[in-house]
């Protein structure tokens with residue numbers, strides 16, 4: 001469970017996020033859509049304290065953090081309990097697919113090597129990358145790298161996984177292999193918050209869709225409702241511009 005209350009973030013004079021409130025129950029998939037420059041990535045980055053909001057609180061399961069007074073251990077707790085998957089998987093280049101998944105388990109989760117290896121294999125299998133476990137990132141396709149990144153994010157057993165446009169850097173023919181993995185995770189009720197421009201995917205995978213614009217949540221609803229019968233004019237305009 002993740003709950004954000006009154007989160008606000010500025011960059012200089014620009015109010016990038018303005019009193020964001022959001023609650024994601026365990027096992028739910030939330031998808032954020034919205035125009036470029038609206039604060040979607042910034043919101044994800046605030047959740048794990050890569051950016052520091054001026055105001056707001058965040059609750060992860062039963063721990064509450066106040067962004068105005070984050071201690072070092074709070075930041076560490078936010079980062080260990082949330083996993084982020086970026087556009088580019090950011091894999092360690094000098095480690096194999098297997099090494100990429102096991103390293104955080106050993107360094108962050110403090111698992112014994114043998115236990116980390118067992119968990120690592122399980123998650124590589126989950127994303128269909130077991131056969132390529134000994135491959136280095138430079139020999140993997142973009143889609144394969146993203147799948148290893150997803151395995152790495154899942155393996156640490158976070159409260160929530162944050163995806164920032166996980167397919168936007170991929171060649172079109174590689175998009176579906178990554179979306180299929182995420183769809184399968186959704187089917188298994190993995191708690192996820194996903195920023196995407198893939199409207200069909202959003203409709204397909206989300207329990208709730210959030211339309212953001214100008215640092216605000218303009219509208220939030222289940223996908224049939226938000227795509228089928230948006231209440232706000234701005235949502236309607238955005239969807240008309242982004243018909244697939």
Ligand SMILES: Nc1ncnc2c1ncn2[C@@H]1O[C@H](COP(=O)(O)OP(=O)(O)OP(=O)(O)O)[C@@H](O)[C@H]1O
Nearest residue numbers: 011012014016034035036037038039040041042043
């Ligand atoms: N480190 C930064 N310093 C100053 N301004 C920033 C910084 N990061 C983001 N911004 C600004 O904050 C606003 C929101 O950016 P953000 O990256 O969150 O948008 P986004 O909704 O993710 O857009 P996109 O769909 O293009 O990825 C933009 O106007 C951006 O220029």
Ligand SMILES: [Mg+2]
Nearest residue numbers: 040041042164
């Ligand atoms: Mg972004």
